[in-house]
Amino acid sequence: MSIGLEHYLILSAILFSIGLYGVLAKRNAIIILISIELMLNAVNITMVAFSRYIVPLLLTGQVFAIFIIVVAAAEAAVGLAIIIAIYRNRETIDATEIDLMKW
Amino acid sequence: MGLEIAFWILAVVSVAAALAVVLLQNVFRAALALVLCLMAVAGIYVTLSADFLAAVQILIYVGGISVLIILAIMLTRDVQRGSPSNKLRIPALIVAILFLAAVGFATTNTLWQVSGAAPVEPTTAALAGKLFGEGGFILAVEIAAVLLLAAILGAIVLVREK
Numbered sequence: 001m002s003i004g005l006e007h008y009l010i011l012s013a014i015l016f017s018i019g020l021y022g023v024l025a026k027r028n029a030i031i032i033l034i035s036i037e038l039m040l041n042a043v044n045i046t047m048v049a050f051s052r053y054i055v056p057l058l059l060t061g062q063v064f065a066i067f068i069i070v071v072a073a074a075e076a077a078v079g080l081a082i083i084i085a086i087y088r089n090r091e092t093i094d095a096t097e098i099d100l101m102k103w
Numbered sequence: 104m105g106l107e108i109a110f111w112i113l114a115v116v117s118v119a120a121a122l123a124v125v126l127l128q129n130v131f132r133a134a135l136a137l138v139l140c141l142m143a144v145a146g147i148y149v150t151l152s153a154d155f156l157a158a159v160q161i162l163i164y165v166g167g168i169s170v171l172i173i174l175a176i177m178l179t180r181d182v183q184r185g186s187p188s189n190k191l192r193i194p195a196l197i198v199a200i201l202f203l204a205a206v207g208f209a210t211t212n213t214l215w216q217v218s219g220a221a222p223v224e225p226t227t228a229a230l231a232g233k234l235f236g237e238g239g240f241i242l243a244v245e246i247a248a249v250l251l252l253a254a255i256l257g258a259i260v261l262v263r264e265k
Contacts, residue, residue: 002107003106003107003110003150004217005215005217006210006211006215007110007114008147008151009206009210010207010210010211011114011117011118011147013202013203013206013207013210014118014121014203015117015118015121015140015144016202016203016206017199017200017202017203017206018118018121018122018124018125018199019121019125020195020198020199020202021125021195021196021198021199022124022125024191024194024195024198024199025125025188025189025191025192025195025196026125026186026187026188026189027186027187027188027189028130028184028185028186028187030130030134030172030175030176030179031124031125031130031133031186033172034124034133034134034137034172035124035125037137037141037164037168037172038121038124038137038140041140041141041144041164044144044156045144045147045148048148048151048153048156049151051151051153052151052152052153052222053215053217053218054215054216054217054218055218056218056220056221056222056223057220057222057223059223059226059229059230059233060233062153062155062156062226062230063230063233063234063240065153065156066156066159066230066234067240067243067247069159069160069163069164070247070250070251071247071250072164072168073163073167073168073251073254074250074251074253074254075254076168076171076172077171077254077255077257077258078254078257078258078261080171080172080174080175080258081257081258081259081261081262082261083175083179084175084178084179084261084262085261085262087178087179093179094184095189096189
């Protein structure tokens with residue numbers, strides 16, 4: 001059976017689900033950020049797969065993937081800076097213990 | 104035939120590495136598994152004939168973001184506590200499996216209008232035309248530049264010693 005669009009979409013859905021589980025279930029803030037990177041990568045695979053199989057001559061999906069990578073880089077830089085700032089103030093990066101703004 | 108073998112190997116490696124990211128208890132090993140997963144995803148881009156994106160993936164994710172993450176792990180010294188789950192572990196598992204089932208159902212039951220045309224190769228010149236050329240994404244490129252500048256300034260301000 002040759003590889004088609006569905007294979008890439010299912011692979012991307014599996015990676016996204018793993019990332020979703022990590023975001024919801026983990027307590028370490030850095031692991032949560034890593035899981036978000038996994039989810040962004042899964043979306044990128046979907047974009048490139050659509051670009052390759054639906055409109056192979058337009059490359060629009062690859063342009064979107066480049067912008068997603070840019071936003072992911074900015075998000076990682078700011079997110080890790082926030083985590084380090086929180087660690088300086090509270091000596092922990094456990095997301096369940098950072099509850100100052102929790103009602 | 105070679106493409107199929109490459110896809111299956113890369114798919115298995117990326118899924119296994121992603122599972123290792125959420126299941127390993129050592130935070131540092133989870134970050135290394137993330138690096139492996141990102142490299143496998145770069146290989147997946149190659150099988151989709153997106154050569155420029157594969158190079159960008161290696162340069163930015165494997166070269167840049169993973170170094171940032173490992174640096175943050177070193178700075179926070181929370182490696183000893185590991186990566187425990189919170190009390191939402193079972194509901195999170197159910198949500199993830201439900202999401203996977205919904206997307207899988209939608210994917211397999213949609214009639215995709217797959218085009219038979221051969222992909223553009225190499226993609227670098229074509230992508231440059233798309234990004235900077237007439238009727239392209241030049242406004243988005245400039246907004247991305249401002250976003251990156253703002254993110255770098257914000258990160259510096261946040262981590263600077265008072």
